[in-house]
Amino acid sequence: MAATISQSEKSDSAFTIFKIFFSLGWVSFGGPAAHIGYFRSMFVEKRQWLADDNYAQIVALSQFLPGPGSSQVGFAIGYQRGGLIGGLMAFVGFTLPSVLMMLLLAVASSQLMDASYFQHAIHGLKLLAVVVVADATWGMYKNFCKQNLSVFVCITTAVALLLFPSISTQILVLLLAALLGMKWLPGKTSPSTLPMTLSVRPLLLFVALLFGLPLLASMAPVIQIFSDFYQAGSLVFGGGHVVLPLLQNIVGDQLSQDAFLTGYAAAQAVPGPMFTFATYLGYQLLPQAPIVGALVATLAVFLPGFLLLVGVLNNWRSLAQRAGVAGALNGVNASVVGLLIAALYQPVFVSAIFNAVDISLVLLGVTLMKQFKLPIVAMVIFFVGAGLFSPFLANLI
Template structure:
């Protein structure tokens, strides 16, 4: 259990680049290096989280913790991965940690370059695993082109659904190479809890400011597909009575500069809104924005493992996985590449890091430290 916590804590300290980049970090750490989860199970898991509302990369981490150590392992995975960004966003409100810290700025610069390396490595690895046929290659390239041209959540959902249908129609099922969990039903306890909380907060939010405050974060976490930047308009609409537009945008800008899940933006908002008890406000906001997505993972995880072995579901997963490669490519172009690469020297460092990582199989923590050092020196 402690290993689950500290492995995710390390990733929470260094995982820049947003949810798509986080999938690459998890792939490298838990599939390639630690072997906690097989490639087949991981690809199913990524496909699973793409169709659920909530913070997709955090749901992947939560599910890995669930597979490794049960519900308690899932909770530890969430705490470890989220704690660094939670504390950074909280301290950004209370002590202005980002105001004038050149060393921290240098480390962040190095880690953004490191994120480019990790995402590029994830694209290569996942392309090899997901794109083995002409059709899957075509799906990956077409979805990448489409998502570069139409970079919004509606386009992403459309691409996932469209190419899932293509997969069902044209990709034949194969026999899975590992044992599949016996048929298990949906866990209706967690599903009911998700629905009851959603309804009650909506009702009591009309009469109570604190319930309305909590409902803003719970509803945002319940309605957002893809997480990350998509949560911005939801939170802005729900919280317009509680926080000024300037403070909201400052917090959102800071959220781009911290590692870990973008949903930690809620930590900043909670601390700013409950100024008399900022830590409590940050804690409530963080828990309630992540909670609905995690309840849905708990509700459908076992049944998803079973149904994902069925032939039509297999075809849908294959289509979704190829689309995820396209999503990785589009996210690599923007915002990962465009937010980190500003000159030819930056590009040289990224190419060098990718060569070192893939050719010489250097441990990812060593490469991470090297990029941090480079960022501080430069």
């Protein structure tokens, strides 16, 4: 894993971590798969905060734990770089832009979502997500699929998830990949310098809140909101889209179907984690203090995933250094590439590519990113403009 840094470096890096993740939070469109691509581009390739295999291990761990997968990856990067404060800065920085925009959309209701220019701009950003995910997938494929067996594991994972998309399939293929890797993909190991201990306190807090909050929920509406959204965050595997039915059950008759779907559409339209859908719902569910409701719901839905991550991350890092585990991680890394291939098609590709103009813009975007090294902000500007202009191009063809 990443090298250990001193306490002074940790405190000095806290604002830097926040600043980097805050800038990413404004441009990370496209959902969890795209976020993984953005993180890899920033922290593996550009800043080299961690190696590609370390990054893949974090991605794999996020697939096994409930909660928002890409946000857990970001939290883990910040946690390794700057301890608990670093993890919190990464979370706040990456999530804050999305929260602010969801609050704005909650106030503006459906007016902005119905505007055609807004929909065209969002379409352009979905095309950018295709570029980012494709780049991340290809980069990780080159690193982790160098043997026939690792290529087989990668492609088998992609095929399984494309044909049978579910969280159970995802967990099953990762486990099988680990078993195959343990047997036939041995890797280099180094003596572990990390203790084999779980962080007990965050795990105990996770359990206490999971079972204790429902007992206190009737005391006040704000506690009820915290309890409901904490339960949802504790039970969701597989990312933001999976949380939809749980949140729909939580809302029930308190919110109209149109209002609920408007919020869900808004969560897909803004950058950052889709779990900030909770921001919109919390705003609507506590009309006497909507900002409080929004913040409480947001914190509650993210908290369980982060508590579990902190509880097991050090143990995961220690295991990664031990003999017999390196091969399993090689298998899992190859499987993660297959997971990204599947995600590149569904939901990224199918929600963005509709005609020859779209695929042409994606090819142009790949060229701008890889050959001309266009920075991400410039890529965002280009694709927003392309999205606004694409209807005119489509009509000319």
